[in-house]
Amino acid sequence: MTHLPLLLARIYALLLRLYPRDFRDEFEGEMKTVFADAVEEAARAGPLALVRVCWRELWDLPIHSARERWTRLQKGSFTMSTPTPTQVRPLSWPEILIGLFPFLLFGPVAVWLAYPFPYPPDSVSGWFVRVEPPLYLLCLLFGLVAGWITGWRRWTFPYLGFGIYLVGGWIMSTVNDLLWSYASGFHGELGWPQVILFQVAGFALILGAFALVLLVAYFLTRVVHRLRMLYVIIRHDWTRLSFGLTIGAVIAMSGSDHEEDPVLTALVILPSLILLFSALSYLRSTSRSGQVWSLLLGLGLAVSVSILRHGWYIVYAMMLLPIIFLPALFALRPPQNKPMLAE
């Protein structure tokens, strides 16, 4: 095959990824061959014929791939066949990069632009602070849509984790505001009994709110098929949810004070870099033990570096480690040693 048809065939092979996975598994090889044959024949007929073939294929491909995906959504069918280990493969680099993007954005990028060395001009930091909220929202929406369409692949879980932290953060700040507005109605200083009462009430309200959100989420998984799929996937492979929740560690450890000291800034950026590489290791791993060790070591190292910066991070470690590894409780149910999910 000459250069141009070969290049076109490669582009076509890439675009075939728009089709659902099961369709590609069944027909990808044949479609590549047929396209290559069509392009070769058209190339022999002349440039106009080649343009016609390419136009026809490029016009039809997104339409048909969208139709196939829509058919699956309507049928609501998917197979959670138990894969053999040979079906497990490392993720492709585009998938890995998309999965790493939240770790990069909420970690080194946010730290560098907010508490930076070599300290970009205020205009850059100011610009980033302005675009942060819509950027984070776009990031979250992208992840949720991508997860919905792809069937909750491993690389979509950081976006899901970010969504969980957003909801959690909103609940906690709302409860906090409620309590403060109630407390501000008291004249004079609050005594210890009132302070303890408020703390207990606050804790109870937060727990209650989380429980309510979990109940609603559980109900939705019974009603909405795609969410049911998410629930089944998490029960089968708890490391995915843990991986998603690790984004909270990135956000928590990405700096909260800054003194324009390069050493301090390095200690602020280093945990997020450690977690970024831990995420890369998780996404590249094809074994359950590799995935677990990636998460544990990454979190352990990041927390240790943060504690060097400030002892307060021991409290973060005590909070983050149980939250992130709570999904491991799913693994306590038999049967143990379930095979890995195919991607």
Add this chain to the structure above:
Amino acid sequence: MTAATVPPPLTEATFFILLSLAAGPTHGYAIMKDTRALSEGRVVLSTGTLYGALKRLLEQQWIRRLDDRGTAAPRDRKAYALTRQGRRVLGAEISRLQKLVRTAQLQTQRAGP
């Protein structure tokens, strides 16, 4: 095939794919070329259209994929063949089209020159 089991009219793409396979088992690219030839260039299938249609025809069991074990066929050139049901469906469609043509001819004859 009873009136209750007569399938709805086929799309042109489906009709020509089945027609192409009526001559014997063939693979994807040959189906595309046959379709273009049989329709005198009017129906040109893209790869997406072809394999979307093949998938539905396989699900409906109007065609089957031939097992190429022991053949010299390359892995990515799977051959397809009509099933008995597929032949019946194609036959029913041809009958329907013939009936349409007869009705149209009778009606135009009544209208006169």
